[in-house]
Amino acid sequence: MLTIKDLLVKFPMRFGAFTAIEDVDMTIKPGEIHGLVGESGAGKSTVGAAVIGLLQSPGYVANGTLTLGDTDLRNLSPAEAHKVRGDRISMIFQDPQTSLNPLMTIERQLIETIQTHSSLSESEAINRAVDLLEDIGIKNAAERIKAYPHQFSGGMRQRVVIALAISTDPELIIADEPTTALDVAVQSQVLDLIQRLAKERQIAFMLITHDIGVIAQVADRVTVMRKGRVMETGVTAQVLGKPQHHYTQQLMDSVPPLDRKIDRFRVPEADDTIASNGAMAENWLLEGSQHARTGLSLTGLSVEFAGPRTSIFRKLPPYVALDDVTLNIKPGSIMGLVGESGSGKSTLAKAITGLVTPSSGTMELGDVVLPYGKSRSRQHPSRQLIQMVFQDPYSSLNSRHRIGDILTEPLWFYGFVKDEQEREKLAASMLSLVGMQPDAISKYPHQFSGGQRQRIAVARALLARPRFLICDEPTSALDVSIQAEILNLLKDLQAKFGLTILFISHNLAVVRQMADDTAVLRSGKIEEVGETNALYTAPQADYTKSLLDLTPVMPTTWQT
Amino acid sequence: MIAFVKKYEGLWLFVHSPAAIIAALVAVLTFLGAAFAPWIALVNPYDLASFSLFDGLLPPTWLDGANPKFILGTDDQGRDMISAILYGARLSLVIGLSALSIAAVLGVGLGLAAGYYGGRFDAIVMRIADVQLALPAILTALLIDGIARGILPASIQQDLRVAVLTLAIALSLWVNFARTARASTFVQMNKEYVQAAIMMGQRPIRVMFVHILPNILGPLLVIMTVDLASAILLEATLSFLGIGLPADSPSLGTLIRVGMQFLLSGEWWILWIPTLFLVALVVSINILGDFLRDIFNPRLR
Numbered sequence: 001m002l003t004i005k006d007l008l009v010k011f012p013m014r015f016g017a018f019t020a021i022e023d024v025d026m027t028i029k030p031g032e033i034h035g036l037v038g039e040s041g042a043g044k045s046t047v048g049a050a051v052i053g054l055l056q057s058p059g060y061v062a063n064g065t066l067t068l069g070d071t072d073l074r075n076l077s078p079a080e081a082h083k084v085r086g087d088r089i090s091m092i093f094q095d096p097q098t099s100l101n102p103l104m105t106i107e108r109q110l111i112e113t114i115q116t117h118s119s120l121s122e123s124e125a126i127n128r129a130v131d132l133l134e135d136i137g138i139k140n141a142a143e144r145i146k147a148y149p150h151q152f153s154g155g156m157r158q159r160v161v162i163a164l165a166i167s168t169d170p171e172l173i174i175a176d177e178p179t180t181a182l183d184v185a186v187q188s189q190v191l192d193l194i195q196r197l198a199k200e201r202q203i204a205f206m207l208i209t210h211d212i213g214v215i216a217q218v219a220d221r222v223t224v225m226r227k228g229r230v231m232e233t234g235v236t237a238q239v240l241g242k243p244q245h246h247y248t249q250q251l252m253d254s255v256p257p258l259d260r261k262i263d264r265f266r267v268p269e270a271d272d273t274i275a276s277n278g279a280m281a282e283n284w285l286l287e288g289s290q291h292a293r294t295g296l297s298l299t300g301l302s303v304e305f306a307g308p309r310t311s312i313f314r315k316l317p318p319y320v321a322l323d324d325v326t327l328n329i330k331p332g333s334i335m336g337l338v339g340e341s342g343s344g345k346s347t348l349a350k351a352i353t354g355l356v357t358p359s360s361g362t363m364e365l366g367d368v369v370l371p372y373g374k375s376r377s378r379q380h381p382s383r384q385l386i387q388m389v390f391q392d393p394y395s396s397l398n399s400r401h402r403i404g405d406i407l408t409e410p411l412w413f414y415g416f417v418k419d420e421q422e423r424e425k426l427a428a429s430m431l432s433l434v435g436m437q438p439d440a441i442s443k444y445p446h447q448f449s450g451g452q453r454q455r456i457a458v459a460r461a462l463l464a465r466p467r468f469l470i471c472d473e474p475t476s477a478l479d480v481s482i483q484a485e486i487l488n489l490l491k492d493l494q495a496k497f498g499l500t501i502l503f504i505s506h507n508l509a510v511v512r513q514m515a516d517d518t519a520v521l522r523s524g525k526i527e528e529v530g531e532t533n534a535l536y537t538a539p540q541a542d543y544t545k546s547l548l549d550l551t552p553v554m555p556t557t558w559q560t
Numbered sequence: 561m562i563a564f565v566k567k568y569e570g571l572w573l574f575v576h577s578p579a580a581i582i583a584a585l586v587a588v589l590t591f592l593g594a595a596f597a598p599w600i601a602l603v604n605p606y607d608l609a610s611f612s613l614f615d616g617l618l619p620p621t622w623l624d625g626a627n628p629k630f631i632l633g634t635d636d637q638g639r640d641m642i643s644a645i646l647y648g649a650r651l652s653l654v655i656g657l658s659a660l661s662i663a664a665v666l667g668v669g670l671g672l673a674a675g676y677y678g679g680r681f682d683a684i685v686m687r688i689a690d691v692q693l694a695l696p697a698i699l700t701a702l703l704i705d706g707i708a709r710g711i712l713p714a715s716i717q718q719d720l721r722v723a724v725l726t727l728a729i730a731l732s733l734w735v736n737f738a739r740t741a742r743a744s745t746f747v748q749m750n751k752e753y754v755q756a757a758i759m760m761g762q763r764p765i766r767v768m769f770v771h772i773l774p775n776i777l778g779p780l781l782v783i784m785t786v787d788l789a790s791a792i793l794l795e796a797t798l799s800f801l802g803i804g805l806p807a808d809s810p811s812l813g814t815l816i817r818v819g820m821q822f823l824l825s826g827e828w829w830i831l832w833i834p835t836l837f838l839v840a841l842v843v844s845i846n847i848l849g850d851f852l853r854d855i856f857n858p859r860l861r
Binding site for chain 2: 395397
């Protein structure tokens with residue numbers, strides 16, 4: 001039904017043109033969910049935008065054929081194209097927060113869409129809107145339809161977006177990362193809904209995502225893209241289970257499995273010449289008492305955020321971010337911490353590092369009791385012993401500072417190395433240790449990719465000679481192949497230096513690969529703690545079970 | 561080539577914007593002329609011996625009865641208009657730039673601290689800023705002028721006119737800096753590199769000035785150019801109203817005030833030439849400010 005042949009999209013620039021996608025072929029049949037997968041910059045979204053005719057200016061389709069049924073999508077007048085959009089092709093965006101108008105009720109937004117594309121009267125349109133919402137799985141639709149978007153939860157909002165998309169009975173829906181902003185439980189509901197709609201209404205879906213698990217779960221066919229070109233296409237089980245193309249194989253090797261632990265990801269390693277330069281940094285880190293392993297134990301830790309004051313006399317009750325958390329991280333081990341967004345994972349990290357003040361409980365690093373938040377002095381030893389690797393490598397490095405300055409700051413600040421040139425040398429050596437060229441030292445953060453920046457962030461943390469490292473979603477901003485590299489790196493460093501690590505992630509598969517023990521956090525409470533393998537194979541808490549069940553994975557039968 | 565353009569994108573945009581080029585030309589020529597006024601000006605308006613009353617009220621050279629020595633004519637005292645403007649711009653720019661520096665240091669410092677500490681300190685600083693904003697610059701200037709007259713001996717008052725004027729202008733401009741710095745600091749505070757610095761236990765002063773300040777310089781630089789125009793205008797306004805500088809040390813505002821007497825008497829150039837010059841200078845600086853904002857704001861590109 002949708003046929004794409006030899007698609008070529010170009011973006012004219014000041015000098016020459018940038019080719020965003022090239023030679024893309026694809027067909028999608030009615031009722032088929034076609035996965036489009038690839039890493040950032042692969043051109044997935046550009047394909048979707050080209051089909052619906054919403055390429056970002058100044059991009060244009062330079063060559064190829066785009067047909068929907070027997071309509072040539074390339075030769076439409078603007079008015080015709082406008083009719084095709086919505087009437088025959090709809091779109092679902094990533095963030096339901098921004099794809100609905102916050103100032104209009106759900107009802108108005110649905111009616112507006114329905115009436116634009118049909119001649120139904122107001123009351124007929126309302127009836128149709130209510131039917132749609134009920135079909136999508138919103139209970140009490142007749143009442144709920146009067147609500148505004150902010151009165152719905154994230155998952156409900158994405159359902160409303162889907163209702164909007166199907167309100168005109170389209171033949172094709174382009175879903176651009178429809179579940180990326182959602183938690184696993186909600187994600188699985190939305191994916192079920194997409195599957196049901198494809199089957200019942202024979203709607204074709206183009207499902208654009210970077211998440212292989214999602215593709216494995218719902219897509220009938222899949223196209224793997226890289227740098228604007230199709231690498232491999234075919235039936236999902238075939239492509240993901242027995243990848244033919246070299247790139248697909250590499251990609252599949254980088255995906256952390258949920259059902260087993262693999263020692264290392266099979267990704268290209270940094271060559272030995274770089275690693276040998278890291279000997280100086282390695283020896284420096286192993287000097288003295290640095291290899292002494294230090295555990296961290298939390299007892300009854302609670303964090304409350306004061307409620308907003310609604311009047312002089314009334315203050316809303318405080319929001320409990322962490323509720324009586326007791327956690328013992330063994331010296332030299334990796335503790336995984338999983339939980340959905342808002343469960344308090346990052347608050348826990350901030351409480352340990354002193355950025356947030358707990359309301360009760362004790363925190364002990366080795367045998368040193370950590371003072372709360374602001375009462376922790378600037379000279380407190382824990383400020384050096386506890387280091388952190390942050391989630392977003394784009395904001396964790398000061399973009400106005402040279403890499404050399406960023407890396408030598410801890411050396412200077414903690415007074416480890418007095419001589420400036422010595423500091424630079426050690427920093428360069430540390431860069432080698434984390435798999436980067438030492439000449440990076442004179443560059444600025446914007447000259448590096450996300451993965452390289454995360455390596456620099458790891459190097460900065462190590463240069464403080466920490467014994468306890470907190471990794472707060474260190475790979476969630478990275479592509480899966482880069483994620484594999486960083487996870488390998490962290491594993492190596494942990495083994496070499498006996499670091500104790502608190503590894504925070506929402507991705508259960510990643511935690512399984514990294515952690516010795518795992519704790520499951522839900523609305524500020526620990527649901528379950530245990531040895532990782534045991535917890536994943538025989539979860540005790542219902543919540544852990546449902547998390548594990550709902551995480552999209554590849555069926556084991558596919559694996560070679 | 562593309563890499564080159566990316567690196568020097570600002571320069572590329574500049575070369576392709578005629579408005580920005582003309583504005584820069586006007587501004588640079590004014591700055592140079594003002595800086596080198598004593599060497600290029602025909603007469604020194606401060607030095608009574610360098611001009612003569614006999615040359616008074618000569619029109620610009622393209623009118624009848626002009627003396628080719630004085631291209632833009634002379635005023636009632638026989639001072640060459642070009643020289644008066646050069647010296648006037650010199651004084652206006654000195655006052656404007658020093659007021660701007662004081663305002664920037666005061667505003668950025670307070671704004672950074674308010675954004676960094678938040679809470680009560682932030683509330684206090686911002687309420688003071690609100691109060692300051694409610695007082696017109698003229699009122700502030702009158703207030704400081706009044707206080708200075710009250711507490712300083714009359715002998716040094718005359719010499720302190722420039723300082724009083726500068727202080728008054730600085731006080732009415734710091735609010736812009738404080739607000740911008742505070743808002744940008746708030747944004748930076750949530751960035752992880754700031755949290756990393758705080759976690760390390762670095763001093764607040766170091767976090768503010770070494771880590772945050774370089775990252776908020778962009779918007780501050782824009783404010784600085786736009787506010788330079790405001791400062792020059794404010795000085796002109798105050799001098800025009802007679803709060804500023806006396807007629808024997810003419811700034812642009814004083815020149816315009818003196819010229820007012822000749823508005824209807826046929827010697828229009830005494831008023832109009834300094835006025836047009838002031839307009840051209842201020843518009844140019846504002847265009848440069850807008851241009852800078854476009855460079856720093858990728859969304860407007």
